[in-house]
Amino acid sequence: MSSDPSNGVALVTGAGRGIGRELAHRLAKIGWDVGLTARSADELAATAGLVRDEGRREVTVAGDVSRPEHVEAVCAAVEADLGPVGVLVNNAAIIGEYAPILSSSPGEWWHVLEVNTRGPYLFCRRLVPAMVARGEGYVININSLDCSRPALGGSPAYSVSKAALRRLTEILAMEVDHTGVVAVDLSPGLVRTAMGGSRPDAGQIPPEAWLDPSLVADKVEQFLSGRYDALHGRFLHARDDLGSVAAAVSRQEDARLLRLVPAGDEDPIVSYGAMTKPRQTL
Numbered sequence: 001m002s003s004d005p006s007n008g009v010a011l012v013t014g015a016g017r018g019i020g021r022e023l024a025h026r027l028a029k030i031g032w033d034v035g036l037t038a039r040s041a042d043e044l045a046a047t048a049g050l051v052r053d054e055g056r057r058e059v060t061v062a063g064d065v066s067r068p069e070h071v072e073a074v075c076a077a078v079e080a081d082l083g084p085v086g087v088l089v090n091n092a093a094i095i096g097e098y099a100p101i102l103s104s105s106p107g108e109w110w111h112v113l114e115v116n117t118r119g120p121y122l123f124c125r126r127l128v129p130a131m132v133a134r135g136e137g138y139v140i141n142i143n144s145l146d147c148s149r150p151a152l153g154g155s156p157a158y159s160v161s162k163a164a165l166r167r168l169t170e171i172l173a174m175e176v177d178h179t180g181v182v183a184v185d186l187s188p189g190l191v192r193t194a195m196g197g198s199r200p201d202a203g204q205i206p207p208e209a210w211l212d213p214s215l216v217a218d219k220v221e222q223f224l225s226g227r228y229d230a231l232h233g234r235f236l237h238a239r240d241d242l243g244s245v246a247a248a249v250s251r252q253e254d255a256r257l258l259r260l261v262p263a264g265d266e267d268p269i270v271s272y273g274a275m276t277k278p279r280q281t282l
Helices: 019-028 041-053 070-080 106-134 156-175 212-223 244-250 268-275
Strands: 006-015 032-040 058-062 085-090 137-142 183-187 235-237
Touching: 006 019, 006 070, 019 032, 019 041, 019 058, 019 085, 019 212, 032 041, 032 070, 041 058, 041 137, 041 156, 058 070, 070 106, 085 106, 106 137, 106 156, 106 183, 137 156, 137 212, 183 212, 212 244
Parallel strands: 006 032, 006 085, 032 058, 085 137, 137 183, 183 235
Antiparallel strands: none
């Protein structure tokens, strides 16, 4: 059991099991007190026990991350009992139905976007202003390679929600640039969680393609060291060597960003983009 002073306070959504539980446990191991939220109170209790076993404090609030009143309740409880949040990990997500758009359920389809995109937005909107005011903080949005490619045979709603999250992270990064707050997306790759194991093709995926959730936690720990702040706004993956990615980003302005690829230098979108170059607001 650790007796070291706390590094500060982290908040992990979707912390009841799988990747979220692994991240919460690792954060506690390296000295963070942890706020925990997920839908299941019983699962949260198990994660809370792991945090306490590391000698760290925790606060748990069960509920739905897509509901503004729940987001406020979680954030207020964590701030009141633990202190200001310095690390926000938006991990909560649902996969939705594996069905083509044309035969999908509109209600279920939209709920995926509410959880996977609206949830992170609500937590960022609630917590990041205080990070900016303090001049420091980290936002880690758990994303997926599905944000960059169509999900034929997969869950279209999930792909759309993750593409929207990718853009959300990029815009947030622009807004908080030079404030001391760093925001990234992190893809855990294929992990045998309840979500990952539900894929229709899970049985056909070779064993070496699956990753241990500890690799995701390794990346979070490395990122929070402060050595990779230059990756602000970028997409990262659990298999990455962060040093190599940082070097690539320094050489290529658009590396690891969500972009429409022009059809050569003469493509009109090149000139259109130059005329409407995004502005940084902070």
